[in-house]
Amino acid sequence: MTEKKVNPQDPDLEKYRSLLGEEPEACEACGGALALEKVNLEDYQGGKLYMMEAVPAYVCQECGEVWVPEPLMEEFEKMIATAKAKDTANVPTKNKKERKK
Numbered sequence: 002m003t004e005k006k007v008n009p010q011d012p013d014l015e016k017y018r019s020l021l022g023e024e025p026e027a028c029e030a031c032g033g034a035l036a037l038e039k040v041n042l043e044d045y046q047g048g049k050l051y052m053m054e055a056v057p058a059y060v061c062q063e064c065g066e067v068w069v070p071e072p073l074m075e076e077f078e079k080m081i082a083t084a085k086a087k088d089t090a091n092v093p094t095k096n097k098k099e100r101k102k
């Protein structure tokens with residue numbers, strides 16, 4: 002496992018800052034201090050692994066719990082939905098389901 006400390010002035014983080022919303026003050030699990038770090042989000046759905054790299058999230062310095070801001074989870078879910086839509090377009094399936102928003 003690699004751990005990278007990020008500079009809060011990191012331009013990538015700046016890009017996400019508007020999405021981050023309010024900063025949590027402490028870990029909800031243990032009350033430890035949180036630091037903004039880049040993490041990789043992963044989700045395994047329908048036999049496929051979806052990943053979003055270098056996403057800013059709050060990492061507890063005590064217990065290691067990762068708190069991903071809600072707007073970023075939404076971005077990640079959108080990305081998965083887009084990737085899935087591409088897959089279904091390429092691979093015709095009999096019981097194709099329409100996903101409505």
Ligand SMILES: [Zn+2]
Nearest residue numbers: 028031061064
């Ligand atoms: Zn914690």
